[in-house]
Amino acid sequence: MDPKGRREDLGLAAMARQRAALAHERADRAEAAAERHELLAAKPGRELHSQIASTHRRTAECHRASARLQDSFALRAAAWTGGRGTRPRFMTVVAEACGTDSAAMALIDTEQNHLAVAVSDQLSRAAQDLEYVLGEGPGQDAAAEHRPVHVSGPEIEKRWPGYGPSLVSLGIASVAAVPLQIQGSCIGALTVFDPRPADARPARLAEVAEALTRIVLLDPDADPDLYGGTDVRATVHQAAGMVSVRIGCSVMDALALIKAVAFAEEVSSDALARQIVHGDRKLI
Numbered sequence: 001m002d003p004k005g006r007r008e009d010l011g012l013a014a015m016a017r018q019r020a021a022l023a024h025e026r027a028d029r030a031e032a033a034a035e036r037h038e039l040l041a042a043k044p045g046r047e048l049h050s051q052i053a054s055t056h057r058r059t060a061e062c063h064r065a066s067a068r069l070q071d072s073f074a075l076r077a078a079a080w081t082g083g084r085g086t087r088p089r090f091m092t093v094v095a096e097a098c099g100t101d102s103a104a105m106a107l108i109d110t111e112q113n114h115l116a117v118a119v120s121d122q123l124s125r126a127a128q129d130l131e132y133v134l135g136e137g138p139g140q141d142a143a144a145e146h147r148p149v150h151v152s153g154p155e156i157e158k159r160w161p162g163y164g165p166s167l168v169s170l171g172i173a174s175v176a177a178v179p180l181q182i183q184g185s186c187i188g189a190l191t192v193f194d195p196r197p198a199d200a201r202p203a204r205l206a207e208v209a210e211a212l213t214r215i216v217l218l219d220p221d222a223d224p225d226l227y228g229g230t231d232v233r234a235t236v237h238q239a240a241g242m243v244s245v246r247i248g249c250s251v252m253d254a255l256a257l258i259k260a261v262a263f264a265e266e267v268s269s270d271a272l273a274r275q276i277v278h279g280d281r282k283l284i
Helices: 003-041 048-079 090-097 122-134 138-145 155-159 163-169 202-218 234-247 251-265 269-277
Strands: 102-108 114-119 149-152 174-182 185-193 230-232
Touching: 003 048, 048 090, 048 202, 090 102, 090 114, 090 202, 102 122, 102 138, 102 202, 114 122, 122 138, 122 163, 122 185, 122 251, 122 269, 138 149, 138 174, 138 185, 149 155, 155 163, 174 202, 185 202, 234 251, 234 269, 251 269
Parallel strands: none
Antiparallel strands: 102 114, 102 185, 114 230, 149 174, 174 185
16 A cells, blocks of 8 residues: 555544544533433422433433444544555444444435435445335335335345346345435435345434434534545436437436436446446447
8 A cells, every 4th residue: 555545544533533523512512411311300490400411311322322423433544554445434334333343324315316425335335226216215215205114035136127136136134224314304325235134223213313313413523524435426317418408308308317227237326327427338
């Protein structure tokens, strides 16, 4: 590995350690606030302070979970030497926290369009791209319905006639997803593939999802790019715009065409979109 690359990865480790330390500090402050309100709640007529204390306790737990993810990533980034294996991905430590090797995060807009995606490995990349192309799957359902989804075995193909068989063909036998929520609104979903049964509990996944939401959006040092591991779908939407103008259809129809061709040719929608944008491919 060249010295510059090694310095960059040591920089990632230092950044992750710093963010972990900040998360621990926020947890400490929240716990101190909880203790103050618990003392106040013990006095007559101050029951409201019990609710406030509970809120601070939950906030502290979320910051601790965020710190654990950052600490784990810092260890990976510090240990990696570029000549061996792949560059560490933040979603890998997210997957480990969820009891699996494969996890994906998708960020969406108000119309359920995918804006960005981050994955832990090639299996989760393939599964996430299938969901994006086919427009159905656990992440879509969790985000649209604002509730956890857990499906396994034959029920996968029954629930999602298009996505299910393709997911099973990847060797995945179980899938779970939880929404990434902020004050009642949903910004995306965390999906895990073949999690250990004990770790697929909605409460466990929700804890990781809440920590991930803070890391990508809510914290003062939020990092939606996840240390360079997030892919923005801008190229796909740019390609859809170009196809729309070229063949005289709506952007949504052009996007559906790109997804259909990508699925039929068994390539990722991002790869096909890059070909269109660079002028190497015309769909019609």
